[in-house]
Amino acid sequence: MSLVDYFSSTLLFIILPTFSSRGSSLADSAMDVDSKFPPLLNDRLLRAARGEPVDKVPVWVMRQAGRYLPEFREFKTKHEFFEICQTPELACEITLQPIRRYPDLDASIIFSDILVIPQAMGMTVEMRPGVGPVLPQPLVTPQDLERLSFPVDVSTSLKYVMDAITLTRTKLEGRVPLIGFSGAPWTLMGYMIEGGGTKTMSKAKKWLYQHPAESKKLLSMLTSTVVDYLVEQAKAGAQLLQVFESSAEYLGPHLFNEFALPCIRDIRLKVKTALEELNISVPMTVFAKGAHYALEDLASTGYDVIGLDWTMDPVEARKRVGPNVTLQGNFDPCALYASPEKIRDSAEEMVKNFSKTRYIANLGHGIYPDADPAHLETFLKAVHSV
Numbered sequence: 001m002s003l004v005d006y007f008s009s010t011l012l013f014i015i016l017p018t019f020s021s022r023g024s025s026l027a028d029s030a031m032d033v034d035s036k037f038p039p040l041l042n043d044r045l046l047r048a049a050r051g052e053p054v055d056k057v058p059v060w061v062m063r064q065a066g067r068y069l070p071e072f073r074e075f076k077t078k079h080e081f082f083e084i085c086q087t088p089e090l091a092c093e094i095t096l097q098p099i100r101r102y103p104d105l106d107a108s109i110i111f112s113d114i115l116v117i118p119q120a121m122g123m124t125v126e127m128r129p130g131v132g133p134v135l136p137q138p139l140v141t142p143q144d145l146e147r148l149s150f151p152v153d154v155s156t157s158l159k160y161v162m163d164a165i166t167l168t169r170t171k172l173e174g175r176v177p178l179i180g181f182s183g184a185p186w187t188l189m190g191y192m193i194e195g196g197g198t199k200t201m202s203k204a205k206k207w208l209y210q211h212p213a214e215s216k217k218l219l220s221m222l223t224s225t226v227v228d229y230l231v232e233q234a235k236a237g238a239q240l241l242q243v244f245e246s247s248a249e250y251l252g253p254h255l256f257n258e259f260a261l262p263c264i265r266d267i268r269l270k271v272k273t274a275l276e277e278l279n280i281s282v283p284m285t286v287f288a289k290g291a292h293y294a295l296e297d298l299a300s301t302g303y304d305v306i307g308l309d310w311t312m313d314p315v316e317a318r319k320r321v322g323p324n325v326t327l328q329g330n331f332d333p334c335a336l337y338a339s340p341e342k343i344r345d346s347a348e349e350m351v352k353n354f355s356k357t358r359y360i361a362n363l364g365h366g367i368y369p370d371a372d373p374a375h376l377e378t379f380l381k382a383v384h385s386v
């Protein structure tokens with residue numbers, strides 16, 4: 001054996017174990033997350049998100065843990081909204097309420113709020129009963145960006161969310177998967193500038209027209225925070241991640257393409273890359289409410305699932321996004337006010353229009369506080385009956 005051969009074979013022995021142990025430790029980290037929890041017994045949601053065949057169409061409902069449930073209202077007499085979000089045992093209990101009540105639900109979604117990100121950046125957010133979220137010191141001028149804490153160490157400042165996710169996935173005992181979520185940057189920017197919900201988003205849109213560079217700076221701060229936040233949620237046990245661009249409806253195609261879409265795209269790319277390095281595979285959903293004008297662009301962002309609001313026609317939406325993405329939605333939340341017979345007919349028709357492949361049934365937006373819990377049950381059963 002020549003000296004060169006000797007060294008190269010020795011080197012191989014040194015390198016190989018290093019590679020293989022690195023390889024297996026990467027592989028283990030995927031197993032690590034799943035192996036910390038009870039095995040998943042109902043994987044319809046994840047199968048549909050990945051485009052695999054399902055026995056029944058998976059169904060869950062945005063805001064399924066909420067005020068329409070008497071058990072939620074009872075709980076809310078004892079605990080304040082953000083107290084629940086910040087206390088893993090309470091957030092877990094609320095997340096499980098609809099799962100206990102409705103055996104037909106195929107997913108749970110962690111009880112929290114998109115506005116925990118502005119809180120983690122140092123802004124005060126209050127949840128006022130009957131009003132909704134209020135940020136009493138909104139961003140007024142671009143100088144106010146200096147008030148924000150950035151970068152955010154989400155693994156410490158939002159640790160309570162990760163703890164709630166880990167606890168809830170354990171307590172679910174594999175019954176259904178647990179969805180994690182975040183607001184998308186434009187929607188978060190809107191609340192941070194408007195100081196709460198609004199009819200027009202005109203203050204936030206004024207920033208887009210008057211301060212485009214500073215708007216992009218804020219959006220990029222939010223994008224990197226959202227990326228870290230979603231990656232941490234997957235590491236903590238979230239099995240699907242949904243990004244809520246609930247305020248897309250205020251933007252037309254021009255503003256959406258310039259300010260919102262690049263962040264949505266970036267989030268998908270960076271979360272996917274970070275999770276691939278950890279060998280974690282978690283599908284992602286984007287729900288851009290009112291962005292009917294952006295369906296083709298959304299389909300090009302690489303998300304596994306696109307959420308639709310109720311204003312979109314299922315057949316038309318499928319034509320526009322093509323066959324390689326799963327659609328989610330889009331029962332009109334107000335259709336739950338109809339009679340049980342009508343709900344059954346409309347839900348069955350919706351499922352037939354979407355077809356049973358690459359489809360997750362849901363409402364087109366969150367369930368309203370005055371919805372009848374029995375009507376929701378009719379809806380869930382109708383979806384599963386097809």
Ligand SMILES: Cc1c2[nH]c(c1CCC(=O)O)Cc1[nH]c(c(CCC(=O)O)c1C)Cc1[nH]c(c(CCC(=O)O)c1C)Cc1[nH]c(c(C)c1CCC(=O)O)C2
Pocket residue numbers: 061062063064065066067076081109110111112113114115127128129130131132133181197244246366
């Ligand atoms: C825009 C937005 C917010 N929060 C959220 C969004 C995006 C989804 C959407 O478009 O609705 C996301 C959110 N908020 C909440 C969840 C929990 C999980 C779920 O069951 O879907 C989720 C996914 C709990 C909540 N978030 C809120 C409640 C109601 C709190 C209460 O009891 O007063 C719940 C259960 C409050 C909230 N939080 C927010 C608003 C506008 C409101 C007021 C509206 C309302 O009162 O229903 C901000």
